Amino acid sequence: MQICCSAGLLLISCLFLVPSASGVLQLPSPWGFRCDATKGICIKKERTGVDTLQTLNRCKLNCDRKGVLWPYPKSVSLGSDTVEFIPTNVTKNIIAHPQVESLLLEAMQIFQRNLHMYHPKFVENEAAWAGPWDPETLAHKLHIDITVTGQDTRLTLDTDESYRLDVVTSDSQTTAQIAAQTFFGARHALETLSQLVEYEENRETLMILRSVNIHDEPAFKYRGILLDTSRNFFTVKEIERTLDAMAANKLNTFHWHITDSHSFPMHLANLPKMTYYGAYSSSQIYYPSDIRNIVHYGRVRGIRVLPEFDAPAHVGNGWQWAEQQGLGKLAVCVNREPWQSYCVEPPCGQLNLANPKMYDVLGQIYNGMVDLFSPIDLFHYGGDEVNLNCWNTTDEIVNWMNEQGNGLTEDAYYNQWSIFQEKSRQLFTDANNKQEVPGIIWTSHLTEAGRADQYLSNSKYIIQIWTTDSDPLIGELLDKKFRVIFSNYDHWYLDCGVGAWVGEGNNWCSPYKGWQAVYDNSPLKIAANLTTTYDPALILGGEAALWSEQVDGTSLDSRLWPRGAALAERLWSNPSNNWEPAETRFIHHRQRLVQRGIQADRIQPQWCHQNEGLCYL
Secondary structure (H helix, E strand, O other), rough: OOOEEEEEEEEEEEEEEOOOOOOOEEOOEEEEEEOOOOOOOOEEEEEOOOOOEHHHHHHHOOOOOOOOOOOOEEEEEEOEEEEEEEEHHEEEEEEEEEHHHHHHHHHHHHHHHHHHHHOOOOOOOOOOOOOOHHHHHHEEEEEEEEEEEOOOOOOEEEEEEEEOEEEEOOOOOEEEEEOOOHHHHHHHHHHHHHEEEEEEEEOEEEEEEOOOOOOOOOOEEEEEEEOOOOOOOOOHHHHHHHHHHHOOOOOOEEEOOOOOOOOOOOOOOOOOOHHHHHHEEEOOOOHHHHHHHHHHHHHHHEEEEEEEEEOOOOOOOOOOOHHOOOOOOOOOOOOOOOOOOOOOOOOOOOOOOOOOHHHHHHHHHHHHHHHHHOOOOHHHHHEOOOOHHHHHHHHHHHHHHHOOOOOOHHHHHHHHHHHHHHHHHHHHHHHOOOOOOOEEEEEOOOHHOOHHHHOOOOOOOEEEEEOOOOHHHHHHHHOOOEEEEEOOOOHOOOOOOEEEOOOOEOOOOOOOOOOHHHHHHOOHHHHHHHOOOOHHEEEEEEEEEEEEOOOOOOOHHHHHHHHHHHHHHHHHHHHOOHHHHHHHHHHHHHHHHHOOOOOOOOOOHHHHOOOOOOOOO
């Protein structure tokens, strides 16, 4: 079938309706794209046969000097031409320690799966999906040479995550050479390599830039996402999908807030009654095999799974079994009413400082967690939002405080809280085969002005800041040589900006934090505004938090992504600019996340993606 088209008096083209394999008639697009190299944007133009126009994907690959890479590398040089191949024609050669090679082989499988997912007809669960790729490109190979010199297979705060990636092309082969000190750097290089590839829709092939030189490393050691799985339960598949998205953004820490006062879904073989009493249901439990699989799933993607056991507050449901076993109350104020008097949100619960058997059980919990999450290089103790009125209205604790001669003042309770924290650290160290690892705690009453160095050691604890970016405490902690992780709620709490879940109006940390606010939140600039004497090395990085009062699996992806990607570029690249120059790459990266099965929120109409620079104020 033929359609002849005209514009005014000028006959400009004849377009053909072409039958597809499914029998549906397809009309070729009259539009193409021209790169405006001075602005680094692709301009949509009608095909007239006069200009040489490209597909949008081909144009975007190298029109901007950063291409469509996210987060953008420290140093990058992109060639101006592409070559086509198909993902079934990828070969590899790995030079690495055997244990590192084993991880790299898994990472290569992920890389090749990501290539297949560029095809719009990709079928997720179809075994060995090969796709309707154009067989004419079978002659061209993508060969990947990977050399890793180090033997580390676990991530620490001292891990070298840098890499070198060079792409060169001959007539029949494109070779990607990856050199890294560690597995983690090489894995990041594979992610970058996957972002140098796009789908060529006119020929059902993939295309890769012919020549590339990249030297890259992160600006910050700690780049995290927190997920709370106590207030609402998330399936293993949903957590794995979160790890997939984190890997696509080179985020390296999944902070698992696995328990709270609401529920205890973590099954411990040595304390099975914690989940018997604390899980929402028998189908909403993380069993040991689940947790170990998640830890490995993260490691292969360059991510540490950081466990948190929040205490002495934020405990409750799951602890009710103790009295029946003759251990007395291990937790007090559990589900106590009116909740406003005893905790920040329902349900209430805090550990019982007056019952020494509480420490026995706490030690068993740590033993169980070390077994599940090993190897552990960091541990999160929680340690925020203790309500003194809970303790001070519990007869057992009041009597114990008086008998010990402590008194009932705020300072007396804070001192006992600090003693609890030190005992917890010792118990965890014992559980961890006597190997001490840095502990993380939230900003709290123990870290308030003038208190942090009184109650905590700056060599043993890292402080995670969740107050606002103008809090003078940030400067004080840095001046006192505490290492810090930023999670200031005014920019990096991703649960904000929805309706309240108790009462009416909006939730407490509203308004919504748009990707622009997330991107522009610079830990170094915040610190510089609050102190001029700090060592920048004390700022380990940052983390976006998703507390789950109003989130479950149905909305997980859209709350985290693509805003989590904005966090990722801030922490990997630490850009000197604000969000505006990054917008077109960001919009394209959001499309990439969707291609990989992440249900990331829409940021703009698709028209803006195809008409760069025209959606502005």
